[in-house]
Amino acid sequence: MTENARPLAGITVLDFTRVLAGPYATALMADLGADVIKVEAPGGDEYRHIGPFLGGESALFQTANRGKRSIVLDLRSPADLAVARDLALRADVVVENFRPGVMARLGLDAATLQMDNPGLVYASVSGFGQNGPHAVRPAYDIIVQAMSGLMDLTGEPAAAPTMVGEALADVAGGLFAAWGIMVALFDRSRTGRGRVVDLALFDALLSMMPSAASRVLVCDADPARTGNRHALSAPFGVYPAGQGHFAVAVLNDKLFAGFCAVIGQPGLAGDPRMASDESRRTHEPVLAGAIAQWAGGLTAAQAVAALSAAGVPASELASVRDAWRSDQARARGLASPVDHPLLGPISLPEQPVHFSGSPRGARRAAPGLDEHGAEIRAELGM
Structure with missing residues (x-):
């Protein structure tokens, strides 16, 4: 790695994901220098249409898709499907979050792509994984919070359960997906072959509750809500x-x-x-x-x-505004400015790990819909 190079420079990620869990995973990779090509349907990622909005642009989309390139491909079109396949055959990583079976019907599943690109790391991010009784169920963050037990653990003992104040299931899923992709890339450096990474939001969130797991799995106990008090220690x-x-x-x-x-x-x-x-x-x-x-x-x-x-x-107790504007957050470089073609300079979160010899900041804003379509097609010789 050259001086000041980002750790994932030279890695190409083909990103078929939308909403939050998958895009969060690939945004972490873009922060570290990966070329993340975001494939969007003609209407764009759903997060483009969800507020809060600034100057007509979704702040959520900006946060979850920073640093990527966008190309619109209608996967129902044979011509566009061929473009997607060509991109996958040149990629190091493919990430998708369709329901199980969708990519196989399109001929973009891991088994098909790895026949011609054996080094491809293929990650599937879904609510409940590629197998199990709930595999085909749709899942949003609140559903996974409810099913994982996290919601049952959150709130005052005598009050109703409550959801956590952030989309923690999506974020946990994105984080573990990125971690799994990194492990598979490391393994590829030794074997030359890619792996399939199967990540479920349910699995990720359940794994993020180790103290509850210790009580259930080891002690056969039933954790209960304790409000603003720790379940095991005091004060x-x-x-x-x-x-x-x-x-x-x-x-x-x-x-x-x-x-x-x-x-x-x-x-x-x-x-x-x-x-x-x-x-x-x-x-x-x-x-x-x-x-x-x-x-x-x-x-x-x-x-x-x-x-x-x-x-x-x-x-x-700090507010979220207080935390982001704190001296500590600024000292750690947790957010940095990017130049947006319509909004001008805006501040976006940055992945939190510091790597020696790798700068922070100097990133791109989230892309406009199909902003890089012509550029990406030209790279394929079209």
Whole structure:
């Protein structure tokens, strides 16, 4: 890799995906230098038509499709289908998120393409995978949250379950799809042959809940909603101050002793009821009362400052706007500007991993519909 080269420079990804999970996976790859060719139906990806809108352009589409090239292909047309096949035979990676069986009917399935392109990595992203009783069911993020148990775990114990405030199933699916593609590319570097990557959003989200898995699979227990409190430790959650709320995380005896000293209750550290994480969780209401008594005369910022000074992990509750505009987010380069031909300079998220010798920023905006169609066809000699 040359100095300042992006890790995926020279990798061509043919992207048949739409909406979020698949496009999120390929956006991560585009951030790292892959040439991602986004194949769109004549009407375009559905996300082009979903707000919020800025100057007639979907902000969601801009975020999930940054850095890609767009070509419109009507896969019902034999001529366009032939273009798609030619592109697949030149690609390193194909990613699709049609229902199982659709790509086979088009002759764009892994078995067909890998006969002529044996090094091709072929990734299928779907709600429930290529097999199993739900394989052909459609799935959106909320459906997978509901079926995975995540929604049942989220919310106050006496209240209704609630969905998480982000499309976590789609994002988890995209992340694991990108991870699987990277593993397959690494394996290809040793064997010369590509693999088929089968990623289900259901599988990905279920795998993102290891603490719940430990209780079900190992202990045969039934995890339940605990609201703003950790299920296994205390004090570990969100508590009120006189003004505002703050989060605190105490996960061992040393931190607990420091915490007790800060809140003016050093005797709690030696209380038999507080001898372990498990017993502290059992007696969490006692701790909640002590915290309320201490923090009731403080602002959330003052409570956090006192806890942080003693080395106890704590934070005020930030809004999403606060988080994106924080000094920490700026220092880590989590978003960078791109030039959009219609919107001008806009800021878009960037994949979060830092690689030595690889710059951040200097990316393209999401493409206009068929913006690169003529260019891509010319590369095929058409």
